[in-house]
Amino acid sequence: MADDKDVLRDVWFGRIPACFTLSPEETTEREAEPYYLLLPRVSYLTLVTDKVKKHFLKVMKAEDVEEMWFEYEGTPLKWHYPIGVLFDLHASNTALPWNVSVHFKNFPEQDLLHCPSNSVIEAHFMSCIKEADALKHKSQVINDMQKKDHKQLWMGLQNDKFDQFWAMNRKLMEYPSEEGGFRYIPFRIYQTMSDRPFIQKLFRPVSADGHPLTLGDLLKELFPAVICVEDEPKRFQVMIHGIEPLLETPIQWLSEHLSHPDNFLHISIIPAPSD
Amino acid sequence: MAGEKISASCYLDERTFRLCCQLFLQHSETIQDGWSWEQIKGTDEGFMKKTVLTPVKSSLLHKQHGCFMQAENMDLLTDDIQANVEDETAGVQAACEIHAVLRYEYHVLYSCSYQIPVLYFRASTLDGNPISLEEVWSNVHPNYRQRLQQGPWDTLTQQEHPLLGQPFFMLHPCRTEEFMKPALDLAQAENKRVNYIMTWLSVVGPVVGLDVPLSYCTEVSAPD
Numbered sequence: 001m002a003d004d005k006d007v008l009r010d011v012w013f014g015r016i017p018a019c020f021t022l023s024p025e026e027t028t029e030r031e032a033e034p035y036y037l038l039l040p041r042v043s044y045l046t047l048v049t050d051k052v053k054k055h056f057l058k059v060m061k062a063e064d065v066e067e068m069w070f071e072y073e074g075t076p077l078k079w080h081y082p083i084g085v086l087f088d089l090h091a092s093n094t095a096l097p098w099n100v101s102v103h104f105k106n107f108p109e110q111d112l113l114h115c116p117s118n119s120v121i122e123a124h125f126m127s128c129i130k131e132a133d134a135l136k137h138k139s140q141v142i143n144d145m146q147k148k149d150h151k152q153l154w155m156g157l158q159n160d161k162f163d164q165f166w167a168m169n170r171k172l173m174e175y176p177s178e179e180g181g182f183r184y185i186p187f188r189i190y191q192t193m194s195d196r197p198f199i200q201k202l203f204r205p206v207s208a209d210g211h212p213l214t215l216g217d218l219l220k221e222l223f224p225a226v227i228c229v230e231d232e233p234k235r236f237q238v239m240i241h242g243i244e245p246l247l248e249t250p251i252q253w254l255s256e257h258l259s260h261p262d263n264f265l266h267i268s269i270i271p272a273p274s275d
Numbered sequence: 276m277a278g279e280k281i282s283a284s285c286y287l288d289e290r291t292f293r294l295c296c297q298l299f300l301q302h303s304e305t306i307q308d309g310w311s312w313e314q315i316k317g318t319d320e321g322f323m324k325k326t327v328l329t330p331v332k333s334s335l336l337h338k339q340h341g342c343f344m345q346a347e348n349m350d351l352l353t354d355d356i357q358a359n360v361e362d363e364t365a366g367v368q369a370a371c372e373i374h375a376v377l378r379y380e381y382h383v384l385y386s387c388s389y390q391i392p393v394l395y396f397r398a399s400t401l402d403g404n405p406i407s408l409e410e411v412w413s414n415v416h417p418n419y420r421q422r423l424q425q426g427p428w429d430t431l432t433q434q435e436h437p438l439l440g441q442p443f444f445m446l447h448p449c450r451t452e453e454f455m456k457p458a459l460d461l462a463q464a465e466n467k468r469v470n471y472i473m474t475w476l477s478v479v480g481p482v483v484g485l486d487v488p489l490s491y492c493t494e495v496s497a498p499d
Contacts, residue, residue, distance in 0.1 A: 109442065110442070111442075113442050114433060131388045195440065196315070196440065197438075200387070
């Protein structure tokens with residue numbers, strides 16, 4: 001049986017093979033070859049695609065190049081969501097590699113946040129971590145850390161350094177032994193068929209009478225449509241890091257082991273494939 | 276216990292948020308201040324919303340700082356221009372300098388993570404072109420610009436609206452406690468109840484060009 005620590009490594013080192021193709025709308029001086037890249041599930045598109053940008057810039061004139069953005073089958077991809085979440089939500093049941101289109105003009109202002117530099121990604125990442133700690137520990141742990149500790153979390157992610165990251169992150173995963181877990185679980189539930197970008201509510205990992213609550217309990221309360229009745233075929237898949245955890249899994253365990261580096265449990269609800 | 280000073284909680288639960296908003300909205304209705312409640316279909320969640328049309332002086336184009344007028348609708352706008360034209364000195368200049376009208380949309384949402392309200396807004400030209408963060412900054416009154424940079428707010432950043440999914444600007448909520456605490460403690464010491472939303476909005480609103488008329492202070496009651 002896999003050790004719990006192995007799960008942390010498997011989550012961190014998860015990769016998605018992607019093929020980046022320049023959008024036919026872009027003006028090029030000569031034909032652009034697609035660019036293949038293994039994307040870390042736990043990182044962000046704009047943080048890991050410098051090579052993609054350099055590759056396509058070689059065939060374009062500087063005046064035709066504005067802020068780079070990505071799209072999959074007509075849907076602009078939100079760089080501020082972890083890569084694995086975008087994949088699970090939009091493309092998990094399609095053949096690999098993940099075919100992503102690259103754009104350098106007509107930035108979709110109504111859909112995407114701007115990402116002018118890495119410091120914007122860092123600010124977003126740190127603000128997610130802070131929000132998660134507000135939920136888990138009333139911000140006590142994150143506020144007790146020094147600026148250099150915060151920096152270590154970001155550098156760990158940016159440079160793909162598991163040990164450096166977890167040396168700090170383990171503090172954010174602790175809780176008082178007298179409690180059964182965190183105060184509230186930081187999570188977001190995503191689905192493509194809704195106007196609402198995600199569902200995020202207060203949810204305690206332990207019930208009022210002290211027993212641990214499960215993924216199923218969370219979904220029953222916040223997305224009951226997912227819990228299928230006896231004879232009915234399954235309509236939805238509940239996906240975290242590309243797998244479907246058993247609904248009996250304690251939500252506290254999921255929060256400690258399957259959260260993203262931003263300390264949130266990102267859950268994708270997608271239509272079950274109709275083979 | 277005698278002599279012990281218990282400070283008021285700077286946090287707001289979601290039910291109190293909704294009650295405060297309802298009372299705020301009642302007064303807005305009375306003075307036609309333009310606020311409305313947007314309910315999320317099928318839930319008990321929602322937010323307060325207000326759209327404002329504001330003329331912008333040449334500050335955007337000539338990089339001078341202009342002052343900041345608010346107009347509820349175009350009629351008031353033209354009245355202002357008329358009045359300015361009649362005043363031959365500064366007035367004529369002001370009328371000639373009005374190059375654009377911007378549409379500001381303000382949303383007051385509840386953050387369950389921080390248990391406080393948060394202000395989101397977006398701005399665009401009348402034909403729908405969004406305004407950049409730089410342009411938003413240049414429209415913040417110089418008095419507030421300095422204050423905004425020094426805190427108690429961190430910064431204005433672009434964020435995804437948690438209920439609509441579109442890019443908005445957000446005033447970071449991290450230091451809400453710093454300015455709400457004194458107001459709430461004082462109210463408690465004087466045995467008065469406070470409408471959290473009214474107090475909070477009258478502090479954060481003006482920083483980003485949102486006017487909260489004085490009558491709100493006297494007319495909006497606190498929830499029971």
